[in-house]
Amino acid sequence: MGGYVSSRSLWGVHRTGMFENDKVVEEVIISEGIESIVNGCFHNAIALKSLEFPSTIKDISVTDCKNLTSVKFSENTVEIEDLSFQDCSSLEKIILPENIACDGISNDAFYNCTSLQEINIPDSITRINYWTFYNCVSLKQIDLSKNITEISKCAFSKCSGLEKIYIYEKCTSIADDAFDGCCKLTIYGIKGSYAEQYATEHNIPFTEIKE
Known part of the structure; x- marks a missing residue:
């Protein structure tokens, strides 16, 4: 039977590598008072x-947890760290969470999450950073925030299952390799937006939507 760590017994989750390479614990409910999960803790x-x-x-930073299926964020989470x-x-x-910072999804945040099928992009987000969704091959549709202004290098590269992405008028910068693969x-x-111009220049089909 797999292990369980309750909010009462977990006090030092911020420490470097606390659960690194752990083979027992299946579920963790983190104690009130902890502010950061970084430095390879999980x-x-x-x-x-x-x-x-x-x-x-x-x-938050949680990496290489290959059996992780469920994550419940606090509404106070403001940043998802690199990787x-x-x-x-x-x-x-x-x-x-709806209150995540404008640049709160950092580089490589969901890199190689090959089973990821659904994610929301809150209105507070203004940029999709480098390699954020690289090789998320199960992602089929994504509706970006209307406040997105930039889609960075390789943000959606190798998302081979991605069929639809909604990009609105405020977006005026998209890396040439943002959608490679x-x-x-x-x-x-x-119609007439930068998104249409980008699609035309990169031979990507474009469909008009009305706001």
Whole structure:
């Protein structure tokens, strides 16, 4: 039977490598008062299936947890660190808090999350950073925030299952390789917008939407 760590027994989750390479613990409910989960705390915790964050958590980094399927964020979470869920290949759905900072999804955050099928992009987000969704091959559709202004280098590269992305008028910068390997992609956007111009220049089908 897999292990379980309750909010009462977990007090030092912020320490470097606390659950690194752990093969027993399946579920962790983190204590109130902890503010950051960084420095490889859960790196390669191979039995871990579920994480629940308290209201005090602000910064998160969890990597290479290949059996992690469930994550419950606090509404007070403001930043998801670089490489936060890299190689969490069983993670299927992410619901981000509405108050996350404008640049709160950092580089490589969901890199190689090959089972990820659904994620929301809150209106507070203004940029999709480098390599954020690289090789998220199960992602089929994504509706970006209307406040997104930039889609960075390789943000959606190798998302071979991605069929639809909604990009709105405020977006005026998209890296040339942002959608490399997205062979099924159609960009949905406003007629005359930068998104339409980008689609035309990169031979990506474009479908008009009305705001």
